[in-house]
Amino acid sequence: MSVTIDQRPVILTGDRTTGPLHLGHYAGSLRNRVALQRSHRQYLLLADTQALTDNASDPAKVRRNILEVALDYLAVGIDPAKTTICVQSGLPALAELTLLYLNFVTVARLERNPTIKDEIQARGFGRDIPAGFLCYPAAQAADITGFRANVVPVGEDQAPLIEQTNEIVRRLNRQIGRDILPEARALIPSVGRLPGVDGRAKMSKSQGNAIPLSATPDAIRDAVRRMYTDPNHLRASDPGTVEGNVVFTYLDAFDEDLATVEDLKARYRRGGLGDAAVKGRLEEILQALLAPIRERRAALAADAGAVLDVLRAGTQDARKTTQATLDDVRAGLGLFAFEPT
């Protein structure tokens, strides 16, 4: 019997289970995950315990959205035969790693994390920051290193969390005296973050400017119709501006026909091309992209039991991986060994 060892690089990434995913998630990360699931050993984490760090007053929402996000994964083409999908709260080794890692990061460093700073601001916590929220970068470091991930496909807003993970890894490796954990690399798409349909920097469900992956054809049409363009482009004959024009930003992200997009941009700048024509093109592209996702999602949702079985099996599998990492870290730190060796 020959044993083959899987030498592919490891991916770990995930999403907070606070609501169904939208086009921003698709452009920022889901697309990369679908593309990489053959060449990498990929794990996707449904981050329900991280979601609790700013949703402790609504755990039912966090629980309910585990299934919603799992449906989104499967609908966009994540294949459970290639990718392990698991639930964070079912992986106690990650909680224990978090507790250990908290000793390798300072409160000041957590407070300086640009992502955390922005999020604290956006959530209006003021001085009442939940300790779990401030400390979630240590938990995210546990997620990433628990799987010994080499690559983390995420949107650019997550880059400071990967950086902070690597700082914890370096401190821990130095303390233990060998490279017990690998550093990870953020894989960030070149198109940049997808703005909301209203032109605000971030697409987010809570701001009401998102197009969910499960959007109906009517909802897609409405979203494109009210999309922010160039406010000074009043008549089709006027020259228009492409930069900061959400319709063009979306075409850059989703239209594979680059030559046509360049031609549209040139005509728009010159004057003579109306918003309605550009929006018509974008609507076609988005309808074609989302129709199969929506249909697959509806078919999968009709058998939620089968999806939950996928999550149970994935979580079982992930338990072994994360427990093995925890065992190594515990041994590396010389913690008391309770199991007979």
Ligand code: TRP
């Ligand atoms: N913080 C990520 C988000 O808000 C979700 C997440 C949790 C994650 N654990 C992770 C992302 C590990 C990458 C790696 O979307």
